[in-house]
Amino acid sequence: MIYLDHAASTPVKEQAREVLLESLVEDFANPSSAHKLGKMAMKKVEKARVKLLKMLGASKKDQLLFLSSATEANNLVIRGLELAAEDRVHYSLGDHPSTVNPVASLNSRLVAIELLSDGDIDEEKLLASLDENSKLIVLSHVNNQSGNIYQVETLAKKIKVLFPKIHIHVDGVQGFTKVAISLDGSIDTYTISGHKLGAPKGIGALYLKQGVLVEPQLLGGGHEFGLRSSTVNTPLILSLLCAVEVAMTKRVEELVRLKELNSFVRSELLESGFDISFPFPLEKTSPYILSFIFKGVSSDIILRHLEMKQIFVASSSACSSKAKGFNAGFAAMNIDDSLHKFVLRVSFNDSTTKNDLCEFIKEFKETITDIKRIL
């Protein structure tokens, strides 16, 4: 099996699985309990919190909440800021539905962030569009579809110079543990998802800069500083921490290795002689994600042919693969409507090898050749 859909979900790292299993046995007590067992569990959770904050480059005084998913984290910020009708919210339609949809549900004035033809944010236009009423900017660290790395730290600094009170929220799901991030104060909130970095599903985290206030969306026992009631899930939290630690130790070398592999796939596909294009250049994107357009055969047909050969790729974001044809995200990335159904995405992790990719390229070419004979 060759799995090239790590941006949708990636296998749980062995170490993270071991930590999870061990913790499931040992840390069964409720961390909120007053007895020793509970307190011991809470201590582990608090340690994990501090370590994760450190790996985010944040201060100890900042907050980190554990919650169930990135979707929950994004909702908590976007809806929990309780913006007024006259407030302006800036967001990109090219981003993940877990930010786009909560933003769309707001009663505020929505302003779309424009993207350039290479998928990058049109920074000039964004800065020019801000005004006193701008209250929230929602950005991705790395776009899940195009792979574009947005320079969120420098952008946030520029924005804060102009309008210090704007809340800047960054969805870091595809970025954290892969590309560098240092939350040193300009970014207000930052979302992490466990299952995109080698931890299990059902765990995410939200960084909140010191002093940031959000209205809780779940009420109950007042867990997680009163911002997210639900029994604290020690095993998942420890497993998340472990996966992050493992990834961070080799983050830089993986980045270099995958850049080479990504570049290799690009050049091999370009040389194949098929009508393939890469709308998002490698120098602007995370090497973990590679989207390309093969004109002629709908990407879901290719996806299914490849899955028959045990090769798994994505034809669009897994969350919205049911929607046919037009894709608002691609439209925001300036991809012509007629090409949306031809976009394929392959995404990698630290276990992806050159052999896997050679096999993928070989099977891809064979599939296309076979389909082209009859369609």
Added chain:
Amino acid sequence: MYKNLIINIDELWLKGKNRKYYFKTLKDHVKIVLKAHAKDEYIKLRNEQQRLVAESEVGFTKEAIASLVKVPGISTVQPAISVEKDKEAILPAIIKKLTEEIGDKKHVTFKVKCKRIDKSFPHNSMDMCREYGHLLLKEFDQLKVDVRKPDIMIDIKVMPENIFISTEKLTATGGLPVRTSGRVVTMISGGFDSPVASFMMSKRGCSQDFIFFYAYPYVGDEVKDKILKICSILGEYQRGCRLYVVPFGEVQNKIAKTCHEEYRTILFRKFMVETANLLADRVKADAILTGDALGQVSSQTMRNLQVVDNFSKRIMLRPLVGFNKLEIIRLSEKIGTHDVSVIPHDDACALFSPKHPVIKADPKYMDEYSIENNLTDMLNQALDDSEVYSIDVLGEVEER
């Protein structure tokens, strides 16, 4: 909720000595449908001359009545109130019912209709109509008589054991009870036509097994989901049926690679019909049913229909052959498949479709190709590899 349903039967008057058989077959079907809705409750079902009367202590839900209306062979369903066989009991029951129906409406027209199934009842129908009409006019200021097109038709039926009063007569599917006209294999697709064709033959009493040619990997799950939804709707006009999802992508790939391009579509059809016949052998069906309408697309020209027929061991039923597209779409709205059929989906035939499909296929080429490419083993294998679903009278689909 109504506790009584009068179920009137269609076309029974056309039958002679086999009338009993039709009646029993329909009664069994009605029993299954009502039982499926009643869950644990015992439903009484009795014959009343040319009709069935169903009784429930709890009452029949709207859903149960809606299901019943779909059962082929039933002409109308009348939800009714039952009163004891006493003339004095009739008026209070009508007044109660009308009070509910009139509500706060200012003007309502009505008509009273009366029929004595039991002729020994001492008051004759005409007199009762006149009397109750008069009494109701006195009771309700809002009422006015209209014998031609009344808003409310009050139907009084004097039965041997009791009296039924009803104000509603729901038109049902009609036709013949399922299982009285043989078994067919229905070639189903995600479009408008084949579901309507299925309905047409359900109401002519055919029990059906559905066959869908699943062109994976050229099309994906969304097409299969659509077929499951359509068959779930069609299942309500059946008395338990099955759907065979036959993997066909490989077969289509082989045909597309080896035949003249303009013959692709018609050869697909030829091999589909052959596969449907193989399934018919297995399930002991007598005919193959399709949604063809003459001349609608290139594979449906007179010649091409004939050419495909040559490869069918069984009669090909095409109930829509003389229908216009809009007529078919209107029917699909009526039977409930329209909203599913209208969902866009990838169609493998369209995907593979040649630039210039043959309109008058050469039977000689079809024969030659078929001799050179005997795919019977491949088709049987595809049938063996089918996903099989069973669909019950409520349209519940379950993979077997």
